[in-house]
Amino acid sequence: MSIDSFEASKRRSDEIRADLSAHPENYLMLTGDRPTGRLHLGHYFGTIRERVALQGLGVRTNIIIADYQVITDRDTTEHIQDNVRNMVIDYLACGVDPEKTMIFTHSAVPALNQLMLPFLSLVTEAELQRNPTVKSEMEASGHALTGLLLTYPVHQACDILFCKGNVVPVGKDQLPHIEQTRLIARRFNERYGRVFPEPAGLLTDAVEIPGLDGRKMSKSYGNAISLSATEEETAKLIKKSKTDSERAITFDKENRPGVSALLTTAALCTGRAEADIAAEIGEAGAGALKKYVTESVNGFLAPIRERRRALEGDLGYIEDVLREGNRRANEIANATLDEVRAAMGMVY
Template sequence: MTTETTTETVGAESAGDALAGSTSGASLARTTARSAEIERQIDVDPSGFRVLTGDRPTGNLHLGHYFGTLRNRVLLQRKGVETFILVADYQVITDRDGVGAIRERVLSLLADYLAVGLDPEATTIFTHSSIPALNQLMLPFLSLVTDAELRRNPTVKAEFEATGGRPMSGLLLTYPVHQAADILFCKANLVPVGKDQLPHLEQARVVARRFDERYGRAVPDAPVFPAPEALLSQAANLLGTDGQKMSKSKGNTIELGMDADATAKALKKAVTDADRHITYDPENRPEVANLLLLAGLASDRDPAQIAEEIGDGGGGTLKKVVTEAVNEHFAPIRARRAELAADEAYLREVLARGNARATEIAEATLDEVRTAMQMQY
């Protein structure tokens, strides 16, 4: 399954430039235009697309995940786009000394997915560690990239700088190639990303192109791997309750699994400012604007209109409005999640079915790779 590619000029850039994240303005404009075109094509005929996306099981999912990615995954599913969702358990150890309570986190992640509306009959949910053929693709893929290219990757650079000089693990260094294997094993041709993640997608495009150039094809008329394209995220960027970037590690999130009381308690501590007159001004009043945005997203309303209605009500009224909107929106999701979390057997069954389907596809892809590399003995 392939789709017409109009961003080959991006793929044709030098890999060093692309992997360093120096996407030119012109390339970004082309990618943005192509993403909009893809959205229109999906509305007409979704059958030409296969999506790969996923999460690391490092903690519980929160409202930022929901409004940032989960709702869009459900929308793509409802439109009929074939979707694969990776629970990236192996990626947990790229920058950590251990896996922690990973079993509980994987099942929690799965409960979140199903509670928000992802249907295991329509969407394939699977774990890294359960798909040997996917991980075996790392070997030929690593032959296609250089050490220098990997070290220029923005995420590798950022993670290395965050270690404070600690030696980089081989898994962290090869993280971009592992992501390429995630995308290409199922021949996904569409990946939902933010603009800051485009270098990772470019890595997968580079690997796909170089594999074709170096090793050839399993069948004469088509490359083994399609060149995956970006579906650029238009999601709002929610801040945490402390006004900083929402992050599981900072403890400033509102988790999907929180009950109404816990949500109210978290929002009561949310940062605002000293001005009692509430206005929607993201540039000058980011914390207040963030709460208004959250209320707007939860109630499908304009944040500016909500601000006008609150007027001189101050931060207390604002927090009350946000709490009511969030709790009302998530009440059915939380009820469903509680049912799912109590039925571990069902969650494990869903994951087993997803792993079986992903394994079948990965093994078929690996057979094509061996054929192209003349390694069928």
């Protein structure tokens, strides 16, 4: 993405953020996750917290559980039902309200996926190949480039546009997806008549969530603290995390990634600054740091875990939430597909 393009996206994002509190009814948000495993602290601070805040402002919010996208770079759907149900449990435990937020799955909404056909005709192969997320996902998975992974940004455009989403919370690295969606909406409107808004990326505060080894927190790296982890599992993970031989605790991401990752984790959970925590622990060493981080994380997650336990005991309710979300999503998708077919002259 060029600097000019980023600056334009940043300006749009700033204008929307300034307007959100005054006019939340003007915005419809779509975001989502792939159900490839348990959600973790990185998901919470990176996206879920923002979704709950937007929901609280009165923005119409929608969350897609992108189950079809699991097979972009994986050869199995083993455990997918369990992952989907646990994802819903995590959302609700973190404050997502199904009365205000529609939660639904890709595979349950046929009309959403049917938008892929006209949308694919609006992008070139070169535009698909250029998308940086497609490249990085392929490299990370070590999987051959499937047709579904190549067209991943187009499928995301279907997710956003089927419900006329006009705002999508994203980090800077996801902006190319939003630009591709804007392009698809613009080309469709120019070619067939105005049906879709051109959505904007709502840039989230760039909180970098390190895993326990200093790399990005990720399920695939095994360095993540799951929202569903017990206090004991959390303590064990933090205890095993790598630090270094220096006794004094300092915040230095370049030279002390392990120590710094632990400090950032504690800072996010307590609302304090990393440097202040480091100064407080001082010469007490890595053991004292890990004890502080464990207490901070477990204290932060305690209310989420309590709500989780209650929800785990009522799986019938979780099924109802999904069923109702899928029903509402189908209603919206069918209406949008009817509009698309009418605009294209394909009503017989």
